[in-house]
Amino acid sequence: MIEIRNLNKRFANKSVLNDVNFTIEQGKTNLVIGQSGSGKSVFLKAVVGLHPVDSGEILYDGRDLTKLKRKELQDLRKEIGMVFQGGALFNSSTVEENVRFPLDMFTKLSKVEKQKRVDFCLEHVNIEKSNHLFPSEISGGMQKRVAIARAIALNPKYLFCDEPNSGLDPKTSIVIDQLIQNLTKEFNITTLVITHDMNSVMEIGENIMFVFQGQNWWVGDRNQIFNTENEELNGFVFASELFQSVRKAKN
Amino acid sequence: MKMLYHIGRFGSLMKKVLARPENHKTLIIQTFKEMDKLALGSIVIIMIIMFFMGAVVTIQTALNLSNPFVSNVIVGFATRDSIILEFSSTVTSVILAGIIGSNIASEIGNMRISEQIDAMDIMGVNSANYVILPKIIALFLMMPFIVIIAMTVGIIGGLASTFTIDQLTLQDYLSGLQLDFSAYRVYYSLIKSSIFALIITMVSSYHGFYVSGGALEVGKAGTRAVIYSIILILMANLFITQLMLT
Numbered sequence A: 001m002i003e004i005r006n007l008n009k010r011f012a013n014k015s016v017l018n019d020v021n022f023t024i025e026q027g028k029t030n031l032v033i034g035q036s037g038s039g040k041s042v043f044l045k046a047v048v049g050l051h052p053v054d055s056g057e058i059l060y061d062g063r064d065l066t067k068l069k070r071k072e073l074q075d076l077r078k079e080i081g082m083v084f085q086g087g088a089l090f091n092s093s094t095v096e097e098n099v100r101f102p103l104d105m106f107t108k109l110s111k112v113e114k115q116k117r118v119d120f121c122l123e124h125v126n127i128e129k130s131n132h133l134f135p136s137e138i139s140g141g142m143q144k145r146v147a148i149a150r151a152i153a154l155n156p157k158y159l160f161c162d163e164p165n166s167g168l169d170p171k172t173s174i175v176i177d178q179l180i181q182n183l184t185k186e187f188n189i190t191t192l193v194i195t196h197d198m199n200s201v202m203e204i205g206e207n208i209m210f211v212f213q214g215q216n217w218w219v220g221d222r223n224q225i226f227n228t229e230n231e232e233l234n235g236f237v238f239a240s241e242l243f244q245s246v247r248k249a250k251n
Numbered sequence B: 001m002k003m004l005y006h007i008g009r010f011g012s013l014m015k016k017v018l019a020r021p022e023n024h025k026t027l028i029i030q031t032f033k034e035m036d037k038l039a040l041g042s043i044v045i046i047m048i049i050m051f052f053m054g055a056v057v058t059i060q061t062a063l064n065l066s067n068p069f070v071s072n073v074i075v076g077f078a079t080r081d082s083i084i085l086e087f088s089s090t091v092t093s094v095i096l097a098g099i100i101g102s103n104i105a106s107e108i109g110n111m112r113i114s115e116q117i118d119a120m121d122i123m124g125v126n127s128a129n130y131v132i133l134p135k136i137i138a139l140f141l142m143m144p145f146i147v148i149i150a151m152t153v154g155i156i157g158g159l160a161s162t163f164t165i166d167q168l169t170l171q172d173y174l175s176g177l178q179l180d181f182s183a184y185r186v187y188y189s190l191i192k193s194s195i196f197a198l199i200i201t202m203v204s205s206y207h208g209f210y211v212s213g214g215a216l217e218v219g220k221a222g223t224r225a226v227i228y229s230i231i232l233i234l235m236a237n238l239f240i241t242q243l244m245l246t
């Protein structure tokens, strides 16, 4: 569980996060949704410590990330898996080397054991026969899946994904969403997914924070989202006619 | 003011780079990869340039030395010393700054903008150390070999040129090479080029590491890396020469 309390972040004279409070629950897929520019990515980078925050607490099972020393922060990060928006695979390394990277850096496993773990992770994300290809030689959807495999290589307690299905077709998106949800359940991970894809919200949203103007405007699950009275959230969710008609049909 | 900012940031980057590496085996593997990529890739062009430099310096000196009271032996002597003292170290380093500096800055800059560096940081890897240290060690270790090859090829270039002009015989050139030889000058050249190697890799890595934006900024960082490396090499050259030779 990660508790975020009174998080504030500003850039120069522009306030991006205003007193954000959110609890990221273990074993659930927690989502952050909101309009482009509302501060979702800044929020994620603040939570993992890539952006220093101005004030607030970020408690990883009680450990406040903002107060950790450099060494302690490095140790905490070994429990974190992260999937970047662009995949961020190492492009001079093969698929297999990418997934093995954290194992090489932080474990004393033998060559055989590492290979086993790499194969296990790649199998979990349905990547076959591509071990020796380079990131530039596989498709965008495959890159995302390899990035997920790399993120789970060290059995993370916490998994973060920044728009894991942006730029993917609806079918592949659902595959990725379900993959993330299954991993979360199977290994009881504390997972946070940023998205602005309403399909994902309806598919896997168990604990959702809607960010509006840098604030945690609304928190709930995917069923509550349909019946919300919140004006801004309604405007965001039911921007498309498709979802308006879904709501009508449901009621 | 801006310069102070850069010096401070450079210092804190180098502190991270020179920290104890997470994993020594990976450091060794990465260093060998970099040696292959950085040094071996540029050795051929260095050899070509040095061959022609040696030849031209010899011919120029021979043509300008039309005084009958001065022995032609002096041509080989002058060629040898200018190659050992400056061409093999300073000129080679300036060329390497052009080839390797832009290569390093754009490679690291690309890793930065595609979030590969963030990805390492998130895993708890010291990204500066993992990415930059192997490059620094690799060029530092290879530099003496590159310089010795450059010296040898330059002198061979001069030797070859004696066959193309009438003013200088091979015999004179060879005697000139042996005239008043001092090993200290070779050491001086090796020492200063090792320092130039550090300048090239450190300065270029710095410019790549702090790129923000897109492909355009990566290109600009490459250019800046080359310019600053060359300026610092020339300034260091002046300083070291005063320290070691005067």
Ligand SMILES: Nc1ncnc2c1ncn2[C@@H]1O[C@H](COP(=O)(O)OP(=O)(O)OP(=O)(O)O)[C@@H](O)[C@H]1O
Pocket: A011, A016, A034, A035, A036, A037, A038, A039, A040, A041, A042, A043, A196
């Ligand atoms: N490094 C930075 N320096 C200054 N301002 C920044 C920086 N990063 C983000 N911002 C600002 O913070 C605001 C929120 O940006 P953020 O990237 O979090 O949006 P987002 O919700 O992730 O949008 P999208 O859905 O398009 O990815 C933007 O107005 C942006 O201009």
Ligand SMILES: [Mg+2]
Pocket: A040, A041, A042
């Ligand atoms: Mg974003």
